[in-house]
Amino acid sequence: MSHDMSENLPEAHDASHGTDVATHGDPFADPGLPAHEPRRTDIDERAAQRAERQVSLMFVVSMLATVGFIASYASIDADKIVYIFPLGHVSALNFALGMTLGVALFCIGAGAVHWARTLMSDHELPAERHPIEADDDVRNDVIEQFKTGAAESGFGRRKLIRNTLFGSLALVPLSGVVLLRDLGPLPEKKLLHTGWVEAEPSKPLRLVNMNTDQPMKAEDIVQGSLTFAKPEGLEESDEDFQQQIAKDALMLVRIAPEDIKDAKSRDKGFEGILAYSKICTHVGCPISLYEQQTHHALCPCHQSTFDLADGARVIFGPAGHPLPQLKITTDEQGFLVATGDFDEPVGPSYWERPR
Numbered sequence: 363m364s365h366d367m368s369e370n371l372p373e374a375h376d377a378s379h380g381t382d383v384a385t386h387g388d389p390f391a392d393p394g395l396p397a398h399e400p401r402r403t404d405i406d407e408r409a410a411q412r413a414e415r416q417v418s419l420m421f422v423v424s425m426l427a428t429v430g431f432i433a434s435y436a437s438i439d440a441d442k443i444v445y446i447f448p449l450g451h452v453s454a455l456n457f458a459l460g461m462t463l464g465v466a467l468f469c470i471g472a473g474a475v476h477w478a479r480t481l482m483s484d485h486e487l488p489a490e491r492h493p494i495e496a497d498d499d500v501r502n503d504v505i506e507q508f509k510t511g512a513a514e515s516g517f518g519r520r521k522l523i524r525n526t527l528f529g530s531l532a533l534v535p536l537s538g539v540v541l542l543r544d545l546g547p548l549p550e551k552k553l554l555h556t557g558w559v560e561a562e563p564s565k566p567l568r569l570v571n572m573n574t575d576q577p578m579k580a581e582d583i584v585q586g587s588l589t590f591a592k593p594e595g596l597e598e599s600d601e602d603f604q605q606q607i608a609k610d611a612l613m614l615v616r617i618a619p620e621d622i623k624d625a626k627s628r629d630k631g632f633e634g635i636l637a638y639s640k641i642c643t644h645v646g647c648p649i650s651l652y653e654q655q656t657h658h659a660l661c662p663c664h665q666s667t668f669d670l671a672d673g674a675r676v677i678f679g680p681a682g683h684p685l686p687q688l689k690i691t692t693d694e695q696g697f698l699v700a701t702g703d704f705d706e707p708v709g710p711s712y713w714e715r716p717r
């Protein structure tokens with residue numbers, strides 16, 4: 363049965379558009395756009411110039427804030443603490459960097475918004491629905507509209523705005539560039555060697571248990587356990603202990619020699635005792651979990667998993683290369699010793715890493 367919806371509609375009156383829907387018979391009729399009202403800056407050239415100066419002022423303030431950021435970074439002591447209400451005691455450097463960078467970015471955004479609201483064209487254009495793929499006519503039309511928009515925005519004509527915008531956008535990235543200084547000096551050859559470099563075949567270095575602080579004999583390392591070791595002579599009281607242990611730390615496992623798949627790895631060990639770097643090759647977390655059945659060591663940070671029975675090959679996770687292995691043997695008294703450094707740098711990859 364044919365049914366005209368408008369018959370059931372009350373004689374509604376759309377107050378917002380002043381349209382009597384019952385009269386027109388189409389409740390969804392396009393009310394069209396309200397008449398365009400020119401802004402003050404559209405009809406008053408002095409108002410437009412004032413708006414132009416305001417926009418430029420914001421871009422200039424952005425530039426000054428960026429200069430302030432760099433000056434703060436260069437001149438304020440990183441340890442300086444100041445009292446700022448209502449924040450309380452804060453780092454003067456952090457406060458200055460945050461404020462200046464915030465002002466620099468805010469002024470660029472605020473300037474762009476003010477420019478769009480006061481000087482760019484504010485004619486509303488209905489966007490008709492159309493197939494997603496545009497035909498050539500539409501594309502040409504878009505290009506034409508873009509050119510018109512660019513012309514109406516005054517981007518080419520209002521050189522003061524354009525130039526100050528370019529200036530502020532060019533300066534803002536400098537804030538990020540100066541922060542690169544915090545990366546510190548290049549490591550050069552410091553990462554190539556660990557504390558084990560002092561070990562020589564004629565002057566071996568004993569492996570000391572990190573928990574008991576005692577040198578270890580081969581019989582102290584039992585199958586299924588994970589033991590952590592440091593080089594003889596490295597003491598917690600040493601000034602550079604943290605720096606050194608981050609490179610020197612070892613983990614020792616004992617695996618039945620017939621279960622060791624990698625012959626090279628077996629040769630570097632002693633009777634199935636293998637000494638690997640404890641420092642994960644992803645981003646350097648200390649590895650601390652060992653699964654004795656599979657001989658897998660797991661890094662708790664991002665779950666990189668290394669097969670210690672197969673040259674500490676990476677079998678899962680983001681680590682880029684196997685854990686370096688330290689060649690060990692025993693001295694005349696039966697203590698486990700190293701006779702040289704690792705063959706490769708320990709820890710994560712870095713630019714100058716040989717391989």
Ligand code: FES
Pocket residue numbers: 642643644645646647661662663664665666679680681
């Ligand atoms: S640091 Fe070990 S997996 Fe990321």
